[in-house]
Amino acid sequence: MNLAPHPDQQRPEAWLISQSAPVRRNLAWNVCWAVVAGGTLVLQAWLLANACQQLIMDHAALTRVAPLLWAAAALALLRAGLHLLADRQAAQAGATLKQSLRTRLVKTLQESGSTRLRTEGTGAVVEAATTGIEDLEPYVTRFLPQLAVTALLPALILLVVLPTEWRTGLVLVFSAPFIPLLMVLIGRGAERRNSRQWHQLSRMAGHFLDLVQGLPDLRIFAAAKREAAVVARVAEEYRQSTMAVVRLAFLSALTLEFFSTVGTAVAAVLIGFQLLFGSLSLLNGLFILLLVPEFYLPFRILGLTYHARMKGIAAAERLAPLLTAEPAPNPDTPIILPPSTRAPAIRFTGVSCRQESGRGSLTGISLDLPAGSFTAVAGASGSGKSTLARLLAGLLQPENGMISVDGVDLRQIAAKSWHARMAWVSQHPVFFKGTIRDNLLLAAPAADDRALRTALDAAGAAPFIEQLPEGLDTPLGDRGAGLSGGELRRLAVARALLRNATLVVLDEPTAGLDRESELLVVQVIRRLAAGRTVLAISHREAVLAAADRVAVLHEGQLEGVYLPGDYLATTEARP
Structure with missing residues (x-):
C-alpha cells in the first residue's frame, strides 16, 4: 500500500479540523448550549449556598427557603435540557460528517478509477471507509467542542470566584495549566502507539479479506488451519497493542483526576480555615466549594476525549490521502458529447x-x-x-x-x-x-x-x-x-x-x-x-x-x- 501523504498535504490534525467546515454551525450550537448550561450551574450553586446560609446561620424556616430550592431544581432540569440540546447538535453533526466523508470517498474513488483500489488494497480502503470514518467522528463532535468549552467555562467560573475569594482563585489559576500540560506529554506517547495500531489494523483487515476470498483454495491445499493460526497471532498482537494504548489512556485519566482532586482539596482547606476564623461567610464559602469541582470538570472531560483525538489523528493519516487524491485531469470546460447512434472512431x-x-x-x-x-x-x-x-x-x-x-x-x-x-x-x-x-x-x-x-x-x-x-x-x-x-x-x-x-x-x-x-x-x-x-x-x-x-x-x-x-x-x- 502507498498511502504516504503528498509533501504539500496538510498535517493530519489540520486536515481533520478543515473537515469540520460542513458541521461548524452544529458544533457552535453544541458549545453554546454547553456554556449556557455552565452558566446555569453558577446560578444553581448560588441558590443552594444561599439556602444553606439561611437554614444554618440565619435559622430561617423551611417555607422561606423552599422557593430557593424549587428554583435550584428548575435550574437542574434546565441544565439537563440544555445538555440534551447540545447532544442532539453533536449527533446531527456526526451523521452529517460521516455522510459527507463517505460520499466524498466514493466520488474520489470513482474519479481515480479502480486502479487506486488495487494500489491501496481493498481491505485498507474498506477499513478506512468504515472504522476510519467512525474514528473521525468523536474528534469532530466530542473533542473539538469540549476544547472550546474548556477554554470558556473555567474562565467564566474564575470571573465569579476571584472577586469572591481571591486565594482560592489563585489555586485554580496555578493548578489548571498542569492538567493540559501532562495530558499533552502523556498523549504524545499514546499518539505514536495509536498510529501504529491503526496501521496494524489496516494490514490485518487486508490480510483477512484476502483469506476470506481465497478460503476455497486454502482448504484445497490444507492450509486453512495454518492461516487461521496466523490470523490468531496477528489478532493477539493487535490486542496487546490495544491494551498498551488503553494503559496510557488510564494513566492520563489518573493524572487528571490526581491534579483536580488535589486542587479541590487545597481549595477546601483554604475555605475551611477562613470559615473557622470568620473571614468568609458560609454563603460565599459553600458557593465557591460548589464551583471548584465544576471548574475542573471540563478539563477532566477533555482528558477523557483526548483518546478520541489520538484515534482521529491516526485515522486521518490514512483517510486524508484517499480523500485528497488528485482527480483525473479534465479541462476547465469539458466537452459534452451529444447523444449519438454513430459508432466512434x-x-x-x-x-x-x-x-x-x-x-x-x-x-x-x-x-x-x-x-x-x-x-x-x-x-x-x-x-x-x-x-x-x-x-x-x-x-x-x-x-x-x-x-x-x-x-x-x-x-x-x-x-x-x-x-x-x-x-x-x-x-x-x-x-x-x-x-x-x-x-x-x-x-x-x-x-x-x-x-x-x-x-x-x-x-x-x-x-x-x-x-x-x-x-x-x-x-x-x-x-x-x-x-x-x-x-x-x-x-x-x-x-x-x-x-x-x-x-x-x-x-x-x-x-x-x-x-x-x-x-x-x-x-x-x-x-x-x-x-x-x-x-x-x-x-x-x-x-x-x-x-x-x-x-x-x-x-x-x-x-x-x-x-x-x-x-x-x-x-x-x-x-
Whole structure:
C-alpha cells in the first residue's frame, strides 16, 4: 500500500479540523448550549449556598427557603435540557460528517478509477471507509467542542470566584495549566502507539479479506488451519497493542483526576480555615466549594476525549490521502458529447502509461480502432492489454501521447458524457445482491420490461431466465451467486446492450468458461458488435476469430495488427 501523504498535504490534525467546515454551525450550537448550561450551574450553586446560609446561620424556616430550592431544581432540569440540546447538535453533526466523508470517498474513488483500489488494497480502503470514518467522528463532535468549552467555562467560573475569594482563585489559576500540560506529554506517547495500531489494523483487515476470498483454495491445499493460526497471532498482537494504548489512556485519566482532586482539596482547606476564623461567610464559602469541582470538570472531560483525538489523528493519516487524491485531469470546460447512434472512431497516438509494479505498462502505442470495427487485443499476461482497455474507458490517464475520439482528445471530453456513450463488460462482471432485474437496471434505470426482454433475447439469456421460477425477479447472492459463469457473462452483455452504447469494451469476456459456454458468449458478442466499435481483450481463439482484426501487444509495445486468420495461423505454427 502507498498511502504516504503528498509533501504539500496538510498535517493530519489540520486536515481533520478543515473537515469540520460542513458541521461548524452544529458544533457552535453544541458549545453554546454547553456554556449556557455552565452558566446555569453558577446560578444553581448560588441558590443552594444561599439556602444553606439561611437554614444554618440565619435559622430561617423551611417555607422561606423552599422557593430557593424549587428554583435550584428548575435550574437542574434546565441544565439537563440544555445538555440534551447540545447532544442532539453533536449527533446531527456526526451523521452529517460521516455522510459527507463517505460520499466524498466514493466520488474520489470513482474519479481515480479502480486502479487506486488495487494500489491501496481493498481491505485498507474498506477499513478506512468504515472504522476510519467512525474514528473521525468523536474528534469532530466530542473533542473539538469540549476544547472550546474548556477554554470558556473555567474562565467564566474564575470571573465569579476571584472577586469572591481571591486565594482560592489563585489555586485554580496555578493548578489548571498542569492538567493540559501532562495530558499533552502523556498523549504524545499514546499518539505514536495509536498510529501504529491503526496501521496494524489496516494490514490485518487486508490480510483477512484476502483469506476470506481465497478460503476455497486454502482448504484445497490444507492450509486453512495454518492461516487461521496466523490470523490468531496477528489478532493477539493487535490486542496487546490495544491494551498498551488503553494503559496510557488510564494513566492520563489518573493524572487528571490526581491534579483536580488535589486542587479541590487545597481549595477546601483554604475555605475551611477562613470559615473557622470568620473571614468568609458560609454563603460565599459553600458557593465557591460548589464551583471548584465544576471548574475542573471540563478539563477532566477533555482528558477523557483526548483518546478520541489520538484515534482521529491516526485515522486521518490514512483517510486524508484517499480523500485528497488528485482527480483525473479534465479541462476547465469539458466537452459534452451529444447523444449519438454513430459508432466512434478511436485513435491511440504514442500513448504511454506506466504502472507502479512495471507489469502492464504501455510504451508508445499507436493504434486505430475504425468506426464500427471489432478489434481484439492479444498478448501475454502483463503485456498491457487491460491497461489499454482502462485507458480507453477513462479509468486511467496516459502519461504521454493522446487518445482521440472522432478527432477529439479524450481528456477534453467530460467523463460522464464519455461513459454514457460506452459499455464495459469486465472479466469478472459485478453483480450486486438483489434481483436480476435490479442488476440489469443499473445500466438503464428507466428501461421497461420490453427493453429488458429485447436485451436478454439479443444476449441469448432469455432461455435460462424463463426457466427460473421467479424470472427477472430471481434474487442473486453476492457477486451473482446462484448463476453459472456463462450465464453471468450473458447477463453482463445484456446489461451492456441496455445502454445502447456506441463503444463496447470487453475484458476477457470468455475467460474461465467451458467450450459450450464460450461459444454462446461469442455469438452474443458478434450480435453486440453490429453497428458498434468494439475493443475486446482476450487470448481465447474463439473471440480472436470473431474479430475483424487482432492487435498484438508484447511487453507493453504494439507488435502489429493482423487479420484473425493470419494471427491464429502464426500462433499455431509456433512451437
